[in-house]
Amino acid sequence: MKAAALLLAGSMALAACASDEPTGTGSGGGGGGAATEDLRIGLAYDEGGRGDQSFNDSAYAGASAAADALGAELQELSPNEDASNRAELLTQLAEQGFNPVIAVGFAYDDVIAEVAPQFPETTFAQVDGSNADGAKGENVTGLVFAEEEGSFLAGVAAALKSESAHIGFVGGVESPLIEKFEAGYVAGAQAVNPQIRIDRQYISPAGDFSGFSDPARGQIVAQGMYDAGADIIFHAAGGSGLGVFQAASASGNRAIGVDSDQYLTVGPELQPVVMTSMLKRVDNAVEQFINDYAEGNVQGAEDVLSDLSTEGIGLATSGGFIDDIQDDIQQYSQQITDGTITVPTTVE
Template identity: 70%
Template sequence: MRGMKAAALLLAGSMALAACASDESDSGSGGGSGSGGNDELMIGLAFDTGGRGDKSFNDSAYAGVEAAVEELGLSMEDNVQTLSPNDDASNRGELLTQLAEQGYDPVIAVGFNYDEIIADVSQDFPEVTFAQVDGSNADGAKGDNVTGLLFAEEQGSFLAGVAAASKTETDNIGFVGGVQSPLIEKFQAGFEAGARAVNPDITIQSQYLSPAGDFSGFGAPDRGYSVAQGFYQNGADIVFHAAGGSGEGVFQAAVEANKRAIGVDSDQWQTASPEQQAVIMTSMIKRVDNAVMEFILSVANDEAEGGTDVVYDLESDGVGLSTSGGYIDDIADVIEDYRQQIVDGSVTVPTTP
């Protein structure tokens, strides 16, 4: 896809910068206004729970904006506004409305939690181009000015399961999900299927940090720590998390247990502390950065197609595994073999556990 190489080159630096920054105030990180009197793109980005600095999903979206801004010769200060939800995330609709009212176009919502809200806001602003990361608009129900940016998380997670089952020394591994939901269940389903493809008899411990509808599980490192610690005490030596900011607790539990962990969304080895880098075996990369960058570039080139979805999978390098640290170099051939089987259709990965 257009611009993929540029995003790949920029990701490590962008994520490192993002990880060092905490959320700005609700006035956003950009100083520009949508009514600033120029015809350059004015980009609005509404984060999900955790906001900027989560070293995961939100930071990857921000990195995609940075990559697009760089390619288009724009300014993060003058052409970008970012907003984060309040503590209970009850103001997501207000964030999208604020960005649209201020003239930002496109407006990008990060996360499936914007599902119902973006449909309402897009109708109020039919001239604004919207995108939603992890939100489908395949049937156009959210409006013909909304594009869904989706990922085959189950495919990347399958490879994470292959890696875990290939590297475990106890034949016991774990999965920590942030919130029980169809999206996070795709991670669990793929991970478990990949592990059992290598070892049908492997023990897999799986647990969610919060039930459906309670999104606190994405921002609760203490709960991530407690669950992962329990897994390690029960014999697991590798734990994969799909829990957003709660993954920090999983990594800390791995450090204390001297066991391994697998990160998610971005190459989390890149933004980890040295002690965490020693235990992060790999990360299931979900190229939110590429998706966001590609969307912005399509808007800039007047090529954006609303009322539809763009799906990023293994074949398009939209998902995959990181190799930082070199911990899975010795099983590269095994991982590539399974990747190819998925791409050519000889392996179909489930999307539900």
């Protein structure tokens, strides 16, 4: 197992400002699927857009890397304030000839199933959206992740490092996807300490995606947990995670980031509280999908899974805060990949 590479995989530079302008121009050589000088990549962001220092930024990093390597054009679009125009974003990109078109986030589930069949010549992908059954169209690939596996390791780390045997979890939006993070985290912490106390709360209910882009509310929720005695909180809340870090700093505690290596994306004043981050390599998945498309290797109506075994999931080590528990983390990781441990995806 490539444990060291897995745990260090989060080092990447993420841009911090949103843009709806093309970020590259077509000038490369030919590819297997289409001449790369004609490759025009469309990227439709989730709630909050680029600059969330998390999920959207990771998708941008992968798309940008592929566009640069292939000499392709990259067009980015962000949702409006209430994210009610997701269907319009996908339609606009497809109508303007961008291909492939990548939708970032499970919130695109319904709209991509509506839009993709209208553009059968356009190849779509959806981050965090399964299409294994082909219900969203024969031209849609699901880029999915075993979030529960990385979250299990985050729970292990939290339980091993907690001094109060009291930790917390803050989810952005109550949903089956974020429940996978919660379920894995709880299982990992309880594997280390069956008696550990775990506070859990979501920022917004199902269907209200503002929970991914409201740091102020994230801070309030986290502060309540710290005040109640938790000393480490894991967030799966997108841009709202900044508030969790701010609460950790204000209360002299620690937090665990998500998706990207957030030690590298927060300011210096918050780095001391980011104990680790659960790496969900959206960047790698998006970049590989675009490369596969350019080479003519995208099948559509399928899911591509990233998990511990593919190094698409892991824990960041920036800051050195979990260096002393690496042997434990690697042992649990090995047990997951060899099937000794089956990580739950739902909370009992």
